[in-house]
Amino acid sequence: MLRCSTKVLLTAGLLLSTALATTTVRAQTDLTKMQANASDWVMPTGTYDNHRYSALDQINTSNVGKLQVAWTFSTGVLRGHEGGPLVVGDVMYVNAPFPNTVFALDLNNDGKILWKYEPQQDPNVIPVMCCDTVNRGVAYGDGKIFLHQADTSLVALDAKTGKVVWSVKTDDPSKGATGTDAPMVVGDKVFVGVSGGEFGVRGWLAAYDVKDGHQVWRAYSEGTDKDLLVDPEKTTDLGKPIGADSSLKTWKGDQWKIGGGDTWGWYSYDPKLNLIYYGSGNPSTWNPKQRPGDNKWSMTIFARDPDTGMAKWVYQMTPHDQWDYDGVNEMILADLTIDGQQVPALVHFDRNGLAYVLNRDTGALISASKYDPAVNWTTGVDMDKSSPNYGRPTVVQQYSTEAGGEDVNTKGICPAALGTKDEQPSTFDPQTNLFYVPTNHVCMDYEPYRVSYTAGQPYVGATLSMYPAPGGTNMGNFIAFDASTGKIVWSDPEQFSVWSGALSTAGGVVFYGTLEGYLKAVDAKTGKELYSFKTPSGIIGNVMTYMHDGKQYVAVLSGVGGWAGIGLAAGLTDPHAGLGAVGGYAALNSYTELGGTLTVFALPQS
């Protein structure tokens, strides 16, 4: 009897899981298929693998110089515009910074507004958004548009009408938690993370059901094994089980509860391995002395099962951060040939100045190379598997703010807290097998000091001043990087940090924007500039492309702001140049003003 019921239950269970699996697979197939259609741009990252590469080749190296502005659209908001639009069929979806307006534009009718959604949000959320009221884009899936609002409301809008289908609150902005990230949809789930590392917000990634918005799982960056969604025996770190209480053991007392590790970057997905990838940000506070230990799992790359949230592997890049080198930058999934071996790689250009290559299936570390020669805080990662420090960066004492200690100004650290690269995503071109990376070339002095925690108030704990890396006045470079060899192939200097997401195309042209406001097109092979056009404001948005009515378009948001707008508006000075060396470097506010415009480019009618 018992056996019989068990069997029935088992069968029922099996049937149920088969049914569920079928639904999941179908939904996945839909977006997986859709992302392969180069005419559309169905997700913020272009494709699940975060390549930001388009197979469109109408615009190519010989004709890109003739590019013209086809049409423009003002979002009505004068703030930092990160992210970029989606194109699904005949409709473009574009959103703005706070108040996070979303527009559906009719591509058949010169971008006529099909619908507009403007949430009512308490403006008190504005000052808890560290570094501008940015939003990195909306996601499409299941006939809906998903928006993670500043106030941490995750909203599902009907893609046809803009009507709210459901809305859930993911965190508490009164404690400093905010939504700035672009969600990702996989199957029947939508994934979002949280911002707030400068307010001591404990980071998490969560999956919500696309149909009704109920939370399916939530995995924290710090806390108990149950909160982390890890299996002490099966979840691995560099091939070894992470063991029990892997996070708790690396914090003093209860500090992990306000430990940061926020998850405001980009998410990627491998349908074959059924794993999602993302990174966690800085541990709170910026004063390392105040939080002894490795502060796990801040600054970590996570590989998780999208259905259960369970972590397959983790890798902490910057244990016990002392410089604010968040680990949230995009994880690019590319199959590379390294030393003659085919590797299912994950390539990540970290804030800390190292380009990491891992096996995305196993989490094995393959290489970590500097992608800006200025990087000086580390001599590199210990790659000796028998070393107790295997996988850890070797920190140069001179640039250690922990070694320097509280109330001591540690000078000349490269990169600055902006990182060698921030959230602005790179692109991978499978034709050249190169990564094109927008970078910062800025160094800093960093002085940590004691701070006290008050919920919802900044919890920073360091003074820093920034200036261009030694030997030049350029604050940025746009580089081509070969991840198989760890070498920079070419590097185009830029006056300011390059804070725009890049796009590579089958036409052999790579696009990016600059803080002065130029959209630039360069030759993928040589980096030679082929086209540039000055848009209304500085560009911190990501370039995308699509095809409509047989014609290829390139689009980018301009609207200066974000960390770049705050740090660089008034220009940098060299704190070591002595008295009187004021305004030594270019000030961004001599080039551009606030804005909020989408500029769409195309070739002229032939």
Place this chain on the structure above:
Amino acid sequence: MRGFSRAAIVVGLTMTLGTAIAHADGSGNPAPVSSDDGKYMDKNGNPTFKIGKDGTVDWYTYIGYLRYAGNCLQCHGPDGLGSTYAPSLVAALKTLSYGDVLQIVAGGKKDVSTSQNLVMPALGTDKNVMCYIDAIYVYLRARSDGALGRERPDKHEPRPAGWSKYEDSCMGS
């Protein structure tokens, strides 16, 4: 004609006065007239800076530089110069008085309209700000008056005798 001359004289006088009071800001003349344990006061009793000929700054200006960068720079940009996100405090302190600054910092400020969304939080319960508010004010006053450049203060007066005790009791441990 007569009226015109008079106007010209008034203008001339104003200009002379303006030159005489080299550093007038929202709190008036910043010249220090008294001090108490490393903290300088102007004739109205407002906290003020004292910068020696060799560039040595008073303790409050120095601490203000550090705490500004930790608590205010994230919105108002390096050296008080403003950003794409929040206004320049070097400019604002030319008209705001010490009392105005205290009120805005403690209570916050909102300027939300169709063209802009400027919101400053109420920081009245934030110890990282309020325990150092006089120092932050003194630093910004020196910046606003042009007495201090953009660089980090190179030399400063020694830590006042009562400072550590004050800091511990204000911040809690």
